[in-house]
Amino acid sequence: MLPDDQDVYSLIGEDGFHRLIAAFYRQVPGDDILGPMYPPADMQGAEDRLREFLIFRFGGPPRYLEQRGHPRLRMRHAxxxxxxxxxxxxxxxxxxxxxxxxxxxxxxxxxRTFFESTATFMINRGPLPSA
Ligand code: HEM
Incomplete structure (x- = not known):
């Protein structure tokens, strides 16, 4: 049985989210497609925003909400x-x-399931994937 979304934070804690999102952002600056989109002077800020969003979304403290307000992710990616x-x-x-x-x-x-569907939902230019 898969854990409920709201239980993920208690299963992996701050440390799990921290390690995951640090591993993600280590790869961003050197990426030819993604690198140029992110703020070079505020990579730490970008890392913090994604990590805090996920902590809030998966049952942890709602610091993202307090600091950034409602996520409105599609709008923020426009x-x-x-x-x-x-x-x-x-x-x-x-x-x-x-x-x-x-x-x-x-x-x-x-x-993985959450990222797959959210990432597809974020597409805002060009043709959508067919499947
Ligand atoms: C599909 C490809 C995606 C691209 C190219 C992309 C790109 C970006 C960029 C360039 C930023 C600005 C960095 C910053 O915060 O300064 C950003 C912010 C953000 N992204 Fe994405 N993103 C993608 C998918 C996702 C997904 C799947 C999620 C959620 C799991 C997500 C969550 C966020 C969050 C929470 C922020 C910060 C919003 C804020 O509070 O301002 N993104 N993204």
Whole structure:
């Protein structure tokens, strides 16, 4: 049985989210598609925002909500050209970060599923994937 979304935080804690999102952002600056989209002078801020969002979304303290307000993720991504290729690359480096971080299997599955659907939902330029 897979854990409920709201139980993920208690299963992996701050440390699990911290390791995962640090592993993700280590790959961003050197990426030819994603690197240029992110703020070079505020990579730590970007890392903090994604990590705090996930902590809030998966049953942890709602610091993201307090600091950033309602996520409105599609709207916040509107300035960035999220094509299907950008989405696939984002998933590719997130999957690599998940492999590196080796979270418990159930948590890994829940997060992968969430990232897959959210990343597709974020596409805002060009043709949508057919499947
Ligand atoms: C599909 C490909 C994606 C691309 C190319 C992308 C790109 C970006 C960029 C360039 C930023 C600005 C960095 C910053 O915070 O300064 C950002 C912010 C953010 N992204 Fe994404 N993103 C993608 C998918 C996702 C997904 C799947 C999630 C959720 C799991 C997500 C969650 C966030 C959050 C929470 C922020 C910060 C929003 C804020 O409070 O301002 N993104 N993204």
């Amino acid at each position: 300035p960035f050209p999220v094509t299907a290729a950008a989405r696939d690359r984002w998933m590719q480096i997130m999957n690599k970060a998940l492999e590196e971080t080796a979270l418990p299997a159930g948590v890994d599955t829940v997060l």
